[in-house]
Amino acid sequence: MLENLTAQPEDAILAMMDAFRADPRADKIDLGVGIYRDAAGTTPVMAAVKQAEQALLDQQATKAYTSLGGDPAFTRAIADLVLADSIDPALVTGVGTVGGTGAVRQGLDLARLANKGATVHIPDPSWPNHRAIVQAVGLGCKTYRYFDAETGGLDHDGLIADLAAISAGDIVLLHGCCHNPTGADPDPAQWDQIIDTIKASGATVMIDLAYLGFGDGLDQDAQATRKIVQQIPEVIIAVSCSKNFGLYRDRAGAVLVTAPTAEAAQTIYGNLATLNRLAYSFPADHGAKVTEMILNDATLRGTWATELSDMRVRINTLRAELATALRDATGSDRFAFLGSQRGMFSRLGATPEQLRILREDHGIYIIGDGRMNIAGLSSKDIPRLAQAIATVCA
Numbered sequence: 001m002l003e004n005l006t007a008q009p010e011d012a013i014l015a016m017m018d019a020f021r022a023d024p025r026a027d028k029i030d031l032g033v034g035i036y037r038d039a040a041g042t043t044p045v046m047a048a049v050k051q052a053e054q055a056l057l058d059q060q061a062t063k064a065y066t067s068l069g070g071d072p073a074f075t076r077a078i079a080d081l082v083l084a085d086s087i088d089p090a091l092v093t094g095v096g097t098v099g100g101t102g103a104v105r106q107g108l109d110l111a112r113l114a115n116k117g118a119t120v121h122i123p124d125p126s127w128p129n130h131r132a133i134v135q136a137v138g139l140g141c142k143t144y145r146y147f148d149a150e151t152g153g154l155d156h157d158g159l160i161a162d163l164a165a166i167s168a169g170d171i172v173l174l175h176g177c178c179h180n181p182t183g184a185d186p187d188p189a190q191w192d193q194i195i196d197t198i199k200a201s202g203a204t205v206m207i208d209l210a211y212l213g214f215g216d217g218l219d220q221d222a223q224a225t226r227k228i229v230q231q232i233p234e235v236i237i238a239v240s241c242s243k244n245f246g247l248y249r250d251r252a253g254a255v256l257v258t259a260p261t262a263e264a265a266q267t268i269y270g271n272l273a274t275l276n277r278l279a280y281s282f283p284a285d286h287g288a289k290v291t292e293m294i295l296n297d298a299t300l301r302g303t304w305a306t307e308l309s310d311m312r313v314r315i316n317t318l319r320a321e322l323a324t325a326l327r328d329a330t331g332s333d334r335f336a337f338l339g340s341q342r343g344m345f346s347r348l349g350a351t352p353e354q355l356r357i358l359r360e361d362h363g364i365y366i367i368g369d370g371r372m373n374i375a376g377l378s379s380k381d382i383p384r385l386a387q388a389i390a391t392v393c394a
């Protein structure tokens with residue numbers, strides 16, 4: 001039977017990781033895979049995580065199963081972190097998931113249980129796994145205009161026009177902050193217009209929040225999500241702890257859902273718990289427990305917030321340095337958008353041929369759509385990177 005299987009398309013990012021590893025050049029630069037790296041080029045375990053893990057090792061008395069929704073203290077802590085006091089906690093439910101990917105999957109599976117005819121509208125472009133998961137779940141997938149490649153900013157008029165055409169029963173997927181792959185986020189006034197437009201359409205909102213704290217700050221990055229839950233009665237929020245807690249491989253995440261009534265929230269919880277049961281029974285606990293311990297302990301939380309702030313400042317400094325170096329190297333403001341965008345990623349706006357030359361002649365690895373992981377850069381590489389981009393892309 002299994003001989004009926006055909007080969008799956010190669011994952012572009014993983015293929016590029018292999019090619020990067022095999023490249024013998026000492027000065028090669030990896031802007032492909034989406035992980036944060038510090039000035040030394042490493043992705044260390046955060047100090048707050050180490051301390052929480054040590055305490056967990058000392059204190060944990062059992063590894064008996066939690067509940068189908070995972071540890072309720074974890075989902076509550078995540079709901080507090082994301083939503084603060086923007087909404088009555090009785091209207092919020094949620095379960096632990098396998099990372100942010102699991103949260104997207106369980107959230108979309110929940111939507112399918114509610115309306116199997118729903119179409120999910122994702123931004124163009126979006127994280128490639130969005131379309132893949134929507135299709136795997138069996139829902140329709142359409143894109144709405146989002147990015148203006150000319151300016152490196154939002155195509156706000158196109159975005160609003162496309163959102164206005166969406167109907168109730170469908171789902172609009174939004175990136176809560178730090179849009180992947182473009183780094184282009186709406187400003188507060190644009191968010192207001194987006195929310196008004198979706199509210200008028202009656203569509204359900206799904207927010208993917210994988211980079212909370214990587215843009216302008218924890219509260220600033222949660223602002224749009226908090227406004228949305230205040231104005232739109234049904235919101236599904238996929239939260240990842242991979243980047244902001246550095247827990248990539250521990251797979252901590254949660255799907256939160258807001259409902260118009262506490263009763264509806266309970267029914268939603270039951271459905272999410274069943275979806276967990278069907279997929280893996282219980283979500284992994286280790287990373288979730290560590291996250292909960294950090295968020296619920298003032299000292300650990302303070303340590304974590306400082307470490308997160310250091311990461312954010314580093315990314316935004318790298319952005320500013322790269323934008324300045326490119327202005328100097330090209331004599332134009334063409335790449336100024338890199339300085340004002342937020343999060344780990346931006347799109348260079350290069351052709352596949354230019355990306356090939358950057359890779360083959362300069363050892364600079366950028367994936368096929370031109371997405372660069374700025375958070376993977378080192379300051380010392382910026383002059384060479386800017387010179388290479390100016391030479392190849394001018």
Ligand SMILES: Cc1ncc(COP(=O)(O)O)c(C=O)c1O
Nearest residue numbers: 099100101127180208210240242
């Ligand atoms: C937009 C977006 N959503 C969700 C995720 C999922 O993250 P994870 O499953 O590693 O927690 C990612 C990770 O790259 C992402 O970029």
